[in-house]
Amino acid sequence: MIKIFKKYDKKLWVLMGGLSITAMGFGAIVPFLSIYFHSTKGVSMSMVGTFFLFASVARAFSQTVGGELSDHFGRKKILLWSQFSSALVMVATGYVVFLDVSYLVIASVIFLNYFLSSSFFPVSNAMIIDLLPENDRAEGFSIMRTAINFGWGMGPAIGGFLSVFGFEYLFYFTAFSALISGLLILFTIEETNVVIEKKSKKSSYLFMNVKFNKYLVLFLISTLFLYITWGQFTSTLSVFMNNNLQLSHKNIGYIYTYNGLLVILFQIYISRKVKNFNMFKIIIVGTLFFFLGYSLLGFADGILGIMLFVTIFTFGEMLVGPTGNTIISNMSPKGQYGRYQGLYGLVTISGWSLGPFIGGICIDQIENVKILWPFLASFALLASVGFLLLYKNNDKIKYENYK
Numbered sequence: 001m002i003k004i005f006k007k008y009d010k011k012l013w014v015l016m017g018g019l020s021i022t023a024m025g026f027g028a029i030v031p032f033l034s035i036y037f038h039s040t041k042g043v044s045m046s047m048v049g050t051f052f053l054f055a056s057v058a059r060a061f062s063q064t065v066g067g068e069l070s071d072h073f074g075r076k077k078i079l080l081w082s083q084f085s086s087a088l089v090m091v092a093t094g095y096v097v098f099l100d101v102s103y104l105v106i107a108s109v110i111f112l113n114y115f116l117s118s119s120f121f122p123v124s125n126a127m128i129i130d131l132l133p134e135n136d137r138a139e140g141f142s143i144m145r146t147a148i149n150f151g152w153g154m155g156p157a158i159g160g161f162l163s164v165f166g167f168e169y170l171f172y173f174t175a176f177s178a179l180i181s182g183l184l185i186l187f188t189i190e191e192t193n194v195v196i197e198k199k200s201k202k203s204s205y206l207f208m209n210v211k212f213n214k215y216l217v218l219f220l221i222s223t224l225f226l227y228i229t230w231g232q233f234t235s236t237l238s239v240f241m242n243n244n245l246q247l248s249h250k251n252i253g254y255i256y257t258y259n260g261l262l263v264i265l266f267q268i269y270i271s272r273k274v275k276n277f278n279m280f281k282i283i284i285v286g287t288l289f290f291f292l293g294y295s296l297l298g299f300a301d302g303i304l305g306i307m308l309f310v311t312i313f314t315f316g317e318m319l320v321g322p323t324g325n326t327i328i329s330n331m332s333p334k335g336q337y338g339r340y341q342g343l344y345g346l347v348t349i350s351g352w353s354l355g356p357f358i359g360g361i362c363i364d365q366i367e368n369v370k371i372l373w374p375f376l377a378s379f380a381l382l383a384s385v386g387f388l389l390l391y392k393n394n395d396k397i398k399y400e401n402y403k
Contacts, residue, residue, distance in 0.1 A: 004143070004268070012131050012140070014189045016147035018181040019124055022083070023148040025090075025177025027155020028162065029170045031256050032249065033110075034235040034356070035242050036167050041103045045239060049360020051107050052235060056353025058115035060346045066119020067126060067342020071335065074191045075127045078119055083182030086117035087175045094171030117178070122345035126338040129329050130192035137329050138279075141322035142271030146264055153260025160253025193338070215390060215397045216331060222386030223324060223344070224351040229290055229380035230317075231355020233259075236363055236376065240297070241306060244369060251303055258307060262314045270318050279327050280391035286319025287384040294377035298369035324348075 005013070037043045037051070070078045093109045124144070132140040162169040241247045241255065274282050293313025300306045325344070332340035359376055366372040390397065 004139075008136075008140070008143075009131050011189050011192060012128065012143070014184065015124060015127055016143060018079070018083075018185050018189075019121075019144060020147040020151035021177050021181040021184070022120060023151030024155040024158070025151075025174035025181075027152040027256065027260070028159035028177075029155075029174050030234045031156050031238045031252060032159050032163055032167070032170060034239050035249070035252075037103065037107075038239055039242065040167065041106075043103050045236075045360040045363045047103075047360075048235065048239075049357040051111075052231075052353045052355075052360070053357035055111055055114045056350055056357075058111055059118040059349045059353065062115055062118035063122045063345030063349055064342040067122040067338040067340075067345060070119075070123045070126055070193065070338035074193050075123050075130070075338070076185065076189065076191045078123045079127075079185050080182055082117045082120040082123070083178045083185065086113055086120075087178040087182065089113040089116060090171045090175035090178060094168040094175065097171060098166070098168040118345075118349070122341040123338060125325055125329075125341040125345075127192045129332065129337040129341070134330060138275050138322050138326040139268070139271055141325040141329075142267050142318075144325075145318070145321045146267045149260040149263035149267065151260075153257045153264060156253035156256035156260075158253075160248075160250040163249050215393065218386055218390060219327065220343070220347045222383045222390070223347050224354075224383075225379045225386065226287055226290065226320065226383035227348050227351025228355045228358060229294055229377055229383075231352040232294060232359045232376050233355075235356035236359030237297070239363065240369070245300065245302060245306065247303060247306075255303070255306055255310060259310055259314050259317075262311065263318060266315075267318050267322075270315075271322050274319070278391065278394060279323050279330075280387055280394060282319050283323045283327070284384050284387045284391060286316040286323065287380050287387060289313055289316030289319065290380040291377045291384065294380065295374045298371070298373040 034045075034048050037048045038045055066078050066082065089109065089112055093106065093113065096106055096109055125141075128140045128144060129137060158173065159170050162173060238252055241252050242249075247255075290313050293309045293311075293316060296309045296312070297306070300309060325341075328340055328344040329337065355376075362372055362376060366375070
């Protein structure tokens, strides 16, 4: 770790600090949002899933536009806008939760936060690409996931504790985290985009310069299916643990903390061990871990069973997360890293949010959890087929170099 720390620019480590603090804030609230809507406000899981579906539109739009604008105006400005606007809206959300207003009002304010602030992560990805040469990007993205999960590992435990006093405190804590992250970036990090694309009629339209072909499209579709399964992690899984397994909020927080700690302990080690393997082979194996882990959730009968199956798909996360970012970064022309990361963010957020929508409907309609979870895991299996086709055409993909 000391060697890795000395190897990279200090701006990378400042960015990692901001990511970790941001993830801590979101980790405190996301696992409990579905429980709050469903158990406290009495909203059906189908309606909760519908909220996440509409929220995905806001997040996808924000990520897409944010990535694009960071190519034109620089990464730092977009990161600061994302953090400070999020802090303001989260304070407002905590206040309306305190007033115990209707579900629609609370959902609308949270929707606004997604709309304003979700550009943070694709712009951070683009900044990592700015800072690192191509051969180091996989390790860079593994460091990013470690930093995020360091925050994510603490966030749910904090959220589980604060929820005892009132759900509004979760939103206040998330606002405070966004503010601290924004101030850290404001005062300690410099702009990294040295190839800021000049605005022109041709470059002003989203994705106009993206070189779509069948391999890129297949990669994005496969990624979408994978993230539909991955998207069950926060909403569907938390409600399943609360309603079916009768786990307390505190124990649910511990489960998400455990997931984050696994990534902290093993992410960089695993990424370094597999860095010389074909990227598509790595993502195939990781996707199959997802399929196995989520398929078996219906057999869990308590916290230890959940921990076992979480362990399985968390190792899938550690293989898939940095690898997907690395693949899309290698497809990105110089000067368009933000645009391509915005496109990738559009797909991952769409899958991440379609997941709760599909999971919410299924959890209301499918009572047998031994059928429910294999069905929700089947999307990851479809994704593995797509990645396998890309692996078999790997030489052709290299021939059609995107640069």
